[in-house]
Amino acid sequence: MLNQDAHGRTEDNCARKFESADFDEECTALAQYLLGKVLVRKSSDGQLLKGVIVETEAYLGGEDKASHSYNGKITARNRPMYEPPGTSYVYAIYGMYHCMNISSRGAGSAVLIRALEPMENVESMLKNRMASARSKNKSSEKNARIREEDLCRGPSKLCMSFDITKKLNNIFMPASAELWVEHPVLPSSFVIVQCPRIGIDKCGAEWASKNLRFYIFGNECVSKRDKNCEKLCAPSI
DNA sequence: CTAAGGATTTGCT
DNA sequence: GCAAATCCTTAGA
Structure with missing residues (x-):
């Protein structure tokens, strides 16, 4: 890392960027560690889109039957899951959407980013969402009034708002x-x-x-609450 | 609030 | 060919 002060802050944004060692954690640990951290996307016009990570899922590979890398399978699609921790894995799903993951320690394991709380340059996110809706022939009337907390409330919604496509795969x-x-x-x-x-x-x-999904209790941007698990995880609230 | 069905590309069998 | 780590719309409780 360059240009950091004693607190690990960089000159221009006063926030320490994740380096290799930050991502080098076992998958379920990284999924939880990423909560409360900030995802940053530099858009084509130079703006920095920022959002707080509020919901993640761990996909372990190997024995994990839900993982694209189940049983150690390696394909053209899932290869980034085997790259060093901190590598992006962006794939297309249901024909029209994308999901974004970050590889973690361990062969074939990665963390799915499921929801963000919009933080900076929200107007650009809204613009990206509407442009995406238009290209998918969705009703743009209603999309013109998306609530801020709904912009990135789901794995594909955050990819639309942040303009994350396969161009950002394997980074x-x-x-x-x-x-x-x-x-x-x-x-x-x-x-x-x-x-x-x-x-x-x-x-x-x-x-x-x-229990491989993790989210910040009480955050309005979480895509789906699990009230039974909330009773166990936050019994006093 | 929950539930169901359609949209529509991609990767793999 | 088929199923998919989803989203949006509509209908009904």
């Missing part, structure tokens, strides 16, 4: 000037809810039921 984020993660300038404390992952029922009950 080593510690060395990227387009897409990276940084520490918040003012860290906050929060309760983490652990619960089963979303949309993976067909892989079998054993892996579908594991």
